[in-house]
Amino acid sequence: MSTALTTNKRTKGQHSALTKLRQQGAIPGVVYGYQVESTPISIDAKKFAKALSDNGSNGVFQLELDGKKVNAVLSEVQRDALKGFVKHIDFQVINMSEDLEVNVPVITTGDSVGVAEGGLLLQPTREITIKVKPNAIPEAVEVDVTNLAIGSSLTVGDIRSQQTYDILNADEEVLVTVAAPAVEEEEPAEVEETTEEAEE
CATH class of the missing domain: 2.170.120.20 (Ribosomal protein L25, C-terminal domain)
Incomplete structure (x- = not known):
C-alpha cells in the first residue's frame, strides 16, 4: 500500500465550484462506508494518479480523513468523455478483515x-x-x-x-x-453462364 492520500473536506456546491476545483488541480469526490459518514472531499489529481498507478484500480487506498487514516477502495471513477481526465471519484471505506x-x-x-x-x-x-x-x-x-x-x-x-x-x-x-473460421461462399454458377452469353 502506498503513502496515505490526503483528502480535503469540501462543501457540496454548484457545478461552477467543481469546475474551479478541477482547474486548481484537484478532483472532487465522496468518501463513505465502514464507520464513516458520507463526506464530500477533494484530492490532489497528480497524487491520485500516482496512487492509482501504484495500487491499480482494484487496490486498497489509504486515505487521511478527518485526521485519521482509513482503508478504502474505488467504487466509481468518472472520466470526461472527450478528454479522459478523472472528473469525480467515489471511495468506499472498508473493514480489512471482511470479504468484499x-x-x-x-x-x-x-x-x-x-x-x-x-x-x-x-x-x-x-x-x-x-x-x-x-x-x-x-x-x-x-x-x-x-x-x-x-x-x-x-x-x-x-x-x-x-x-x-x-x-x-x-x-x-x-x-x-x-x-470455426468463416467459410467463403463460392460464386454462383449462373454468374459464369451470364458472362458466356454476353461474350456470344
Missing part, C-alpha cells in the same frame, strides 16, 4: 491451438465478480487458452477450483471460446 465483492477483468494468456489452425478467439465475458479479502484482490484473472481448440470453450466452472477466492458467476458462464 468486486468486479475484476478477465485476461487471456497463451496462444490457442485453435487460433493457430485459423479459428477466431472470442471472449464473451470480460469481467467476473469475486468475493475476496481486501488485501488479496487481484488486478485481473488470467485464463490460459493454450489448449483451446476450435469449437472448445472455457467456462467459469473450468477455472473455479484454480482460484483462491470465491467466484460469484455461474459455472456455465462462458469466458473464452474458439469459433
Whole structure:
C-alpha cells in the first residue's frame, strides 16, 4: 500500500465550484462506508494518479480523513468523455478483515491451438465478480487458452477450483471460446453462364 492520500473536506456546491476545483488541480469526490459518514472531499489529481498507478484500480487506498487514516477502495471513477481526465471519484471505506465483492477483468494468456489452425478467439465475458479479502484482490484473472481448440470453450466452472477466492458467476458462464473460421461462399454458377452469353 502506498503513502496515505490526503483528502480535503469540501462543501457540496454548484457545478461552477467543481469546475474551479478541477482547474486548481484537484478532483472532487465522496468518501463513505465502514464507520464513516458520507463526506464530500477533494484530492490532489497528480497524487491520485500516482496512487492509482501504484495500487491499480482494484487496490486498497489509504486515505487521511478527518485526521485519521482509513482503508478504502474505488467504487466509481468518472472520466470526461472527450478528454479522459478523472472528473469525480467515489471511495468506499472498508473493514480489512471482511470479504468484499468486486468486479475484476478477465485476461487471456497463451496462444490457442485453435487460433493457430485459423479459428477466431472470442471472449464473451470480460469481467467476473469475486468475493475476496481486501488485501488479496487481484488486478485481473488470467485464463490460459493454450489448449483451446476450435469449437472448445472455457467456462467459469473450468477455472473455479484454480482460484483462491470465491467466484460469484455461474459455472456455465462462458469466458473464452474458439469459433470455426468463416467459410467463403463460392460464386454462383449462373454468374459464369451470364458472362458466356454476353461474350456470344
